[in-house]
Amino acid sequence: MRRSKAGGDEDTPRQNGSSGRRRAEHGDGEDAGVDSCPAGMQDEDDENDLGLRREIRSKYRDLINSVQQNREDMLSPSNNKLTEVLEEANKLFKDVRQAREAALDAQLLVVATDLGKEKASQLFYEGSAFDPTAFAEHLLSFMGLNRLEDEEDDHQNEATRDGYLPKDAWHRLAKHTEGCFSTAPSFHYMMGSFHAEPPPPKQRVERQRRVPSKEAKRIMPTQLKKMEESHQEATEKEVERILGFLKSYHQDDPSSPLSYYEFVVDPNSFSRTVENIFHFSFLIRDGLARMYLDDDKLPCVAPVEEGEMEAAGSSTRKQCIISMSPKIWKEIVETFEIRETIIPPPETQNE
Amino acid sequence: MSQRKRLSNTQSSSQNKRQSSSSVTQEEDEDATFTQPSTSQVQRGLEKLTPAQVDQKTAEVVQYFLMKDQKKIPVRRADLVKYVVKDYRTIYPEIIKRAARTFEQVFGLKLVEIDPKHHMYILVNNLETATSRAAPVECPTNPKMGLLFVILSVIFMKGGTVKENLIWNTLKKLRVDPGQKHEEFGDVKKVVTDEFVRQKYLEYLRIPHTEPVEYEFRWGPRADAEVSKARILEFMGKLHEQDPRSWTQQYREAHATQNSS
Numbered sequence: 119m120r121r122s123k124a125g126g127d128e129d130t131p132r133q134n135g136s137s138g139r140r141r142a143e144h145g146d147g148e149d150a151g152v153d154s155c156p157a158g159m160q161d162e163d164d165e166n167d168l169g170l171r172r173e174i175r176s177k178y179r180d181l182i183n184s185v186q187q188n189r190e191d192m193l194s195p196s197n198n199k200l201t202e203v204l205e206e207a208n209k210l211f212k213d214v215r216q217a218r219e220a221a222l223d224a225q226l227l228v229v230a231t232d233l234g235k236e237k238a239s240q241l242f243y244e245g246s247a248f249d250p251t252a253f254a255e256h257l258l259s260f261m262g263l264n265r266l267e268d269e270e271d272d273h274q275n276e277a278t279r280d281g282y283l284p285k286d287a288w289h290r291l292a293k294h295t296e297g298c299f300s301t302a303p304s305f306h307y308m309m310g311s312f313h314a315e316p317p318p319p320k321q322r323v324e325r326q327r328r329v330p331s332k333e334a335k336r337i338m339p340t341q342l343k344k345m346e347e348s349h350q351e352a353t354e355k356e357v358e359r360i361l362g363f364l365k366s367y368h369q370d371d372p373s374s375p376l377s378y379y380e381f382v383v384d385p386n387s388f389s390r391t392v393e394n395i396f397h398f399s400f401l402i403r404d405g406l407a408r409m410y411l412d413d414d415k416l417p418c419v420a421p422v423e424e425g426e427m428e429a430a431g432s433s434t435r436k437q438c439i440i441s442m443s444p445k446i447w448k449e450i451v452e453t454f455e456i457r458e459t460i461i462p463p464p465e466t467q468n469e
Numbered sequence: 470m471s472q473r474k475r476l477s478n479t480q481s482s483s484q485n486k487r488q489s490s491s492s493v494t495q496e497e498d499e500d501a502t503f504t505q506p507s508t509s510q511v512q513r514g515l516e517k518l519t520p521a522q523v524d525q526k527t528a529e530v531v532q533y534f535l536m537k538d539q540k541k542i543p544v545r546r547a548d549l550v551k552y553v554v555k556d557y558r559t560i561y562p563e564i565i566k567r568a569a570r571t572f573e574q575v576f577g578l579k580l581v582e583i584d585p586k587h588h589m590y591i592l593v594n595n596l597e598t599a600t601s602r603a604a605p606v607e608c609p610t611n612p613k614m615g616l617l618f619v620i621l622s623v624i625f626m627k628g629g630t631v632k633e634n635l636i637w638n639t640l641k642k643l644r645v646d647p648g649q650k651h652e653e654f655g656d657v658k659k660v661v662t663d664e665f666v667r668q669k670y671l672e673y674l675r676i677p678h679t680e681p682v683e684y685e686f687r688w689g690p691r692a693d694a695e696v697s698k699a700r701i702l703e704f705m706g707k708l709h710e711q712d713p714r715s716w717t718q719q720y721r722e723a724h725a726t727q728n729s730s
Contacts, residue, residue, distance in 0.1 A: 190638045248626035248716065250635060254642035256708045257619065261643075283644055288653050291615035298618060298700040302578045302592040304539045 174213055178222035181206060185229050193236055194251045200233055260294075261287035356393075356464065357400045363461050364407060365421050377454065378409060378417035384459040385451045388444050394461055395440060503550050506559045514559035526557045527567040534568065534580070538592045541668040543691070546588035583669060583690035591669070593694050612653050613660060617670055619643065620661065622701050624686055626719060632676070633684045636661070665689070698723035 185192065185203055192199040207226055214220055262284045284290075367376055382398055384390035398419075401407035405422060412418050450456070506514070515523065533553045537544045550558050557564060569580040572592065579595040582588065623639055624631045637647050645651055647658040654660050662684075665671040669691035676683045688696075702723050706713035714720050 190635065248719075250623055250627070250639045251642070252709070253623065253626070253705075254639050257643060260708060288612035288615040289610050291618065292610040292612050295615065295618040295701075295704060296610070298697050298704060299614065300594040300695050300697065301541075301614075302538055302576075302594045304541070305535055306539070 170213060171216065171219065174210055174219050175222060177210055178207075178219065178226060181210075182222070182226050182229055185226070185233065189233065191251055192233055194249050195237075195247060196249070196252075200230065200237065204230060257291070258283070261291055263287075353397065353400070356397045359464065360394065360397050360461055361401055361406055361421070364401070364419065367460065368421050375412050375418040376420065378419045379450050379454055380456060381419055381460050383447065383450055383454070383456055384461070384463075385456045386459065387463075388447045390459070390463055391447055392442060395442060503547060503558065503561075506561060508562075511560050511563050514557075515563060518557075518560070523557075523560065523563065523567070526554065527564050527571065529553050530564055530568045531571050534572070534590070534592060541591075541691075543583060543589040543591045543669055546590070549590075581694045583694055589669070589690075591691055591694065613664075616640075616645070616654060616657075616660070617665060618701075620665070620671065620686065621688060621692055621696060622705065624688055625698055625701055625723075626705065626716070628718070629687060631686050633673070633686060636686055670695075 181203060188199070191197070192203075203226075207223065207230075211223055214223060264282055264284070364376075364381070367381075382391060382394040384394065398407070402409060407419055407421050409417055409419050530549065530553055533549065534544055550561065554561055554564060565580075572578040572580050573595060577594065577596045578592045581591050581593050583591050619639065620636055623636060627635070640647065640657065645654065645657055647661070649657075651657050661671070662673045666673050666689065669689040671689045671692070672687040673684055674687065676685050698719070702713040702716065702719055705711075705716070
């Protein structure tokens with residue numbers, strides 16, 4: 119129980135150097151809080167050897183860090199590093215006065231204990247023990263490490279950081295250790311590389327974008343044309359135009375009645391005549407013009423004045439049908455001796 | 470335990486036949502999505518199909534295995550049934566038996582079920598490795614196998630279980646820093662803790678009751694099936710210029726497992 123706990127504590131800083139340091143500093147902070155109580159009494163003492171205290175703490179931290187960083191090397195049975203570290207810690211402990219330093223000493227002990235436990239576990243092996251550091255060294259030589267700066271680097275204890283491996287180092291190792299693996303040779307495609315995975319779906323996005331833009335282009339112009347050529351609008355305009363003519367003729371000579379036939383018939387065009395009759399019927403329907411028979415029982419037309427409109431609306435409506443054929447049209451033109459039209463054809467049609 | 474499971478899966482009518490059935494039926498018994506058909510069911514299924522149909526389906530299974538083996542990811546039985554066997558699931562034991570035979574006789578490979586609980590299969594070279602080295606075709610070497618060799622060796626030599634830090638430190642000495650991008654392996658940490666683990670070469674397990682979290686490495690089932698401990702030890706001996714027998718414990722283990730397999 120106790121041992122496993124020690125192992126757990128030790129694991130924190132060993133994870134990496136920086137987290138270990140942070141932990142140590144955190145510990146300092148707590149201890150500082152404790153120290154603040156007797157601070158008044160020990161004030162002078164503290165100030166005298168403030169530098170010494172700092173030095174001890176920094177030395178402890180260095181020691182802990184070096185143990186954490188070089189853990190695997192310290193485990194190697196070929197050296198006495200662990201003993202050296204413990205001796206160093208013993209020397210430091212002589213000057214330890216405050217809880218802060220004692221805590222650091224305890225922390226170092228936790229780290230050292232775990233190392234000791236690991237070292238002891240190596241004793242269980244019968245015969246030769248396996249040393250990963252030596253293994254790594256042998257492997258480096260095997261892979262053809264170029265050891266130019268080996269000697270200068272020796273003091274670092276850490277395996278030589280300098281020197282470089284040839285490019286095919288790992289291929290070389292793989293080739294020589296192939297015999298250990300009875301791996302099934304995986305087949306590969308003869309004609310170049312070919313990925314077994316389906317390609318990512320890409321086209322869909324483009325397709326969706328293209329369609330709506332095309333349709334919008336197609337719809338726009340047709341809509342505009344329809345607006346201009348709308349039959350409803352053209353009829354309304356023509357009706358209004360005819361009303362304008364009727365009013366102006368009536369104003370020119372209000373007393374004499376205007377013959378219906380003379381008004382609508384175009385002597386040069388039968389179809390224009392029919393159109394005029396059609397458009398004039400709207401004026402009658404809307405109560406803007408009226409039709410009556412004169413003394414000779416011939417139809418006459420006149421615009422309806424503003425005041426008259428309501429009276430006309432209340433009176434009973436009458437309907438009549440006018441028929442017109444090219445033959446009748448010619449007879450009318452001859453009988454009434456119509457030479458020119460009262461309603462000129464609309465300008466747009468002349469164009 | 471497997472006996473009990475098997476009994477619960479089968480219908481009482483087919484029980485007698487099942488117990489005398491071949492090892493193939495025993496191999497895979499428990500699966501959430503797929504219940505192993507009984508021998509009588511297989512028999513009935515085979516009667517409905519032409520031999521050509523069964524051969525065709527077997528060929529598809531063989532191809533599926535070969536494709537999957539390119540990445541060395543084990544094949545799960547559930548996937549195999551879902552994507553390839555499909556309607557032929559009633560004769561699944563027969564198909565897998567035939568596929569295994571094809572691998573052995575045509576390809577020189579062995580179909581191994583590495584995980585009897587989750588029904589995962591891998592392919593292993595069945596030919597004597599020493600002779601296959603002399604093959605005229607030069608196979609391109611995969612440098613990752615070198616990396617894997619180092620890790621497996623350390624685990625084996627250290628008695629089967631190793632804290633991850635020992636692995637990282639050893640690799641660092643070999644100029645492979647798990648925190649840095651390696652020109653050969655890319656993201657080393659991912660290769661080791663993800664790729665090798667998915668290929669079942671390694672197991673990367675959380676050590677219980679550690680704060681902060683710590684992991685340890687072990688051999689995965691594929692390594693057990695594929696890698697010869699005796700040969701690792703042999704290589705170690707050459708490397709250290711030492712008799713492999715001087716590592717008494719490892720030597721005993723390597724030769725014990727070799728005899729059994």
